[in-house]
Amino acid sequence: MKAKSTFQSKFNGDPLYANGLGIMIFMKAIVTGDEDDIQLALDTLKTADIIATCQISVKDAKKSYKVTDYFAALVTSNQTGLPINPSLSYKKQNTDSASDFISSGALRAYIVRAESCLLSGILQFTQEHFLGLVKCSSKLQKAYSYYTVVWQEYKRMGQKYTKYMDRDTVSAMHLGLESKGIKSAFASFILLSYYSILCTFVPQIYVKELLESALDCLNEAQRSHPNSSIFLYSAGILSRVAKNLLLSTRLFQRVSDVCLEEWVQVPIKQATLFEIGINFALQLNWEASAEHFEVLRNQGREQGLCQYFIGACQNMLGKRTESILSFAQVHEMMNSKSSLDVYVIQKVKLFEKRGYQNMEFYSPGLELLLVWNAFEQMNKDSLESCLTTVQSTLELIYEREKMEYNVRLKDIAPILDPPDYYDQRTLLLLIKAAVFNALKRYKDSIIHINWIIDNIQNIKTEVWVIPFVYWGK
Numbered sequence: 001m002k003a004k005s006t007f008q009s010k011f012n013g014d015p016l017y018a019n020g021l022g023i024m025i026f027m028k029a030i031v032t033g034d035e036d037d038i039q040l041a042l043d044t045l046k047t048a049d050i051i052a053t054c055q056i057s058v059k060d061a062k063k064s065y066k067v068t069d070y071f072a073a074l075v076t077s078n079q080t081g082l083p084i085n086p087s088l089s090y091k092k093q094n095t096d097s098a099s100d101f102i103s104s105g106a107l108r109a110y111i112v113r114a115e116s117c118l119l120s121g122i123l124q125f126t127q128e129h130f131l132g133l134v135k136c137s138s139k140l141q142k143a144y145s146y147y148t149v150v151w152q153e154y155k156r157m158g159q160k161y162t163k164y165m166d167r168d169t170v171s172a173m174h175l176g177l178e179s180k181g182i183k184s185a186f187a188s189f190i191l192l193s194y195y196s197i198l199c200t201f202v203p204q205i206y207v208k209e210l211l212e213s214a215l216d217c218l219n220e221a222q223r224s225h226p227n228s229s230i231f232l233y234s235a236g237i238l239s240r241v242a243k244n245l246l247l248s249t250r251l252f253q254r255v256s257d258v259c260l261e262e263w264v265q266v267p268i269k270q271a272t273l274f275e276i277g278i279n280f281a282l283q284l285n286w287e288a289s290a291e292h293f294e295v296l297r298n299q300g301r302e303q304g305l306c307q308y309f310i311g312a313c314q315n316m317l318g319k320r321t322e323s324i325l326s327f328a329q330v331h332e333m334m335n336s337k338s339s340l341d342v343y344v345i346q347k348v349k350l351f352e353k354r355g356y357q358n359m360e361f362y363s364p365g366l367e368l369l370l371v372w373n374a375f376e377q378m379n380k381d382s383l384e385s386c387l388t389t390v391q392s393t394l395e396l397i398y399e400r401e402k403m404e405y406n407v408r409l410k411d412i413a414p415i416l417d418p419p420d421y422y423d424q425r426t427l428l429l430l431i432k433a434a435v436f437n438a439l440k441r442y443k444d445s446i447i448h449i450n451w452i453i454d455n456i457q458n459i460k461t462e463v464w465v466i467p468f469v470y471w472g473k
Helices: 002-009 015-032 035-055 067-075 104-125 130-163 167-173 184-201 203-224 229-241 245-258 262-282 286-298 303-316 320-328 339-353 364-371 380-410 422-438 442-454 465-472
Strands: none
Touching: 002 015, 015 035, 015 104, 015 184, 015 262, 035 104, 104 130, 104 167, 130 167, 184 203, 184 229, 203 229, 229 245, 229 262, 245 262, 262 286, 262 303, 262 364, 286 303, 303 320, 303 339, 303 364, 320 339, 339 364, 364 380, 364 422, 380 422, 422 442, 422 465, 442 465
16 A cells, blocks of 8 residues: 555656556556446546646647658558657757757656556457447557657667666656566566467467467566566466466465455455456366355456356256356346356346256356367366267257157147257357367367358357357368
8 A cells, every 4th residue: 555655645746656556546457347447547547647748848849640640651561550750840950958858857748648548548448349449549549649759759869868868768668678667567567468368368379479478578577576466466377378277276376365455455356266266167176166256246246247157157067956046146246248248148138038948958167168268278188078068968959859850750740849959059069169179189170160150040049159160160
């Protein structure tokens, strides 16, 4: 709480202090994903931006982009869509006089504005809706603009930049990378978040390419901050990416033990509970996973998702009645609208529409792991167990179809409709294909992917699987 109190002491007058408080709340918002935390972070960063704007002297450079800067980006090889070397609205001679450059304080204020826009853009991106993406784009363009002001001044100063810019401003201009300044720890946090997100959500592409760099970044950060709960948390994520689930779980437990800061203690402990629950699911320990999500639900964190996961674990354990009762409570507990929450709501509506019949034909726990693209993080034995579970469920469907077709061999125009289990079979075959891909048995997955594609017109309710099918292809 000492850092928070320090930042709050000059929050309304110093952009650096406002920016520091904004970064703290930003980190909390990223960990919790809570809408109130995100809004508080956005408001704090906006305040930092306003204070920094007031500090920039009207005599200093005012950055602006022109339409021609964007045209230049379109006709060159630039793929960012951002203006190329946007022009400054002033013209000064390149001399050695300090008065010929923007003051160090103003440059620092530009950096604060750039960081505020950059972090606000990241938060807008996480809100998963169109307006958020539009705002994210606008914020990133502004951040680029402000960084460009400082970068061009830095280049004009040449080798004598140390006379006109302080070390921390230079470090912040480089986003804190490869430096020991005040921004180096935060730069490591952003880099590790970047590596972790890519390696977690697209492991097939990025683990081989980025994991080594991520571990190097983590080792360097932990040398300077060995007891940092944020870096221990990142270590837990990367250990899971490397398929070392036991180490990952121990690291998450360690995070919970060392995180004693009041302002972030509760959300960090809840985040580690969530991650440990996922680790147990990846080890197919559904009972332990359900226990962790029950604790998390009782603490009020993402109650709808936790309740659904509890029901999914119970279904995987064969506790059909308990799982149905758990699923039935999801609606009243749902208090957010992320893409995963939408998926959960649609699944529960589907179960309700079918009267919770044939729940033995579903593997909702494995289905969630499919949605998270998590099979790549499981060891070989667990993956083989997944194949056994899926095959057993497919055989149940086959036996039901056989029984229903036998009725049609004996009775003319029976009341019973022809068997229609395309949706259930599609889900199971997609899980099976994903597991084969995780085992590097790519040829074994082809026949299942082809069956789904050949029968895609028969999929009525589980249409969300179609992008996953083509990804698996």
